[in-house]
Amino acid sequence: MNTIPLIFNQRTVDRTILGGVEQDQNVSMPVTCLILNRNGNKYRSIIFDRLIYHGFEKVICVEAKKNLRGLDELSQQYPTVKFMIPHEHVTPGDMMNLGMGEAKSPYVLVLQDDLCTESFHFPASLAKKLIDQNQFCVCPRLATENQQTLPVHYIPSSKKSVFTIESTLTMATGTKTFYASDWAGFYNRDKFIQLGGADYTIDSEYWQKLDLFFRSWLWGETTTIDSSMLLTYSGEVHEEDMTAGPSYMRFYLKNLLPVFGSDHAEIPVSSFFAFRKQHFCGFRDSVELFRNAKNWTLQNRYRFKTDAVRLIENWGNGDIS
Incomplete structure (x- = not known):
């Protein structure tokens, strides 16, 4: 039985790293863009062009599966982008830990691969606004590819001594939200590490995420929504398994x-x-x-x-x- 980790990245995950050998000369913000590639879809060049255009200090892509197909060629085409390919099964929280451990920037924008759409927009002025809030995490508005609003406002509750989560469509800037939907958000990397990161002994994506964010609130950190940050899915919205196992x-x-x-x-x-x-x-x-x-x-x-x-x-x- 695994012991609860006491420090960040207590578990070592063997992985292959491709690319990232060159430094982008167009850096406009102290932010790393961390892509969690859970679907294994082919990367589209236009997406990397847009991410690099925005001036991130580094773009890091963490793969959910050990799949090197096409990545060697892509890493040569985009030498400033770093690809991380784990050699074993990893949860989204594990992918977060890998990316946060590899990043050098003080702030990290986390995106699932299906949120990297052609309409993606994240200017340096928005980064500065989010940095000034000095929070553990700031969450964006989320929408389907048909521009249907998705809930991003989560409230912890207790009914008959049973812990539950309620959601609303509230998305006013500054509104507290219990956790980041689909891990998407603007994170303070130092706070993430000080919190110990995601607990690798929790296998469920949902409970692993709730564990991290619950811990952040119990330890005095804050997560809010900023309505000026909008991310849109390129396909079906990921459904979470909330089974209590x-x-x-x-x-x-x-x-x-x-x-x-x-x-x-x-x-x-x-x-x-x-x-x-x-x-x-x-x-x-x-x-x-x-x-x-x-x-x-x-x-x-x-x-x-x-x-x-x-x-x-x-x-x-x-x-x-």
């Missing part, structure tokens, strides 16, 4: 059980019984999972600024602690 157990232990008091958080021993009641696994596995999460919380106890109960209760207020 083993990944949810790790999420539950790390985010819902810690109790904040005074200046730190801890997981009370008594909460083990509540955990056992809700999650059906062997007693020995339950003890190991609980002990692992309790130790992780102990190691990070002073990073916490609030707990799940207070966060949810105060979400609509200015103070989330």
